[in-house]
Amino acid sequence: MTRRFTGWHMTALLVGFFAIVIAVNFGMAWTATRGFGGVVVENSYIASQDYNRWIDEQRREDALGWKAVVSRDADGRLVIETRGIPADAVVVAHLRRPLGPPEDRTVALVRSGPASLRSPGTESGRWIVRLEASADGKHWSHEARVG
Helix, strand or coil: CCCCCCHHHHHHHHHHHHHHHHHHHHHHHHHHHHHCCCCCCCCHHHHHHCHHHHHHHHHHHHHHCCEEEEEECCCCCEEEEEECCCCCCEEEEEEECCCCCCCEEEEECEEEECCEEECCCCCCCCEEEEEEEEECCEEEEEEEEEC
């Protein structure tokens, strides 16, 4: 005996299909909101007004010739090898998580050589590291990813 395909079967198929689509959409929206830590800029119009100033600042920083390479040592501490940055420069590292719940940290770096800096503690996991150096009225910044 063969069963007939009725309106009830079609209704069940449609309800099941849309239930799956809605569940996937809610799941993706939940994942997206948990993975993004917040606003990139508060007001995009105001940010656009500062764009040329930011470009000029970056050109001035590039002209200094200061460089840095960020890595980790065997203990998981940040290691920053610098080139051209004066030994008396104040260097600070601002860390933020690229994914997941927002977590920001500022780390005071310790000199471990004339061109080497280390974080005093273990900074495990993935981080976006923003280095800021100041010396003799000059300012420089660099961003790197570790992890």
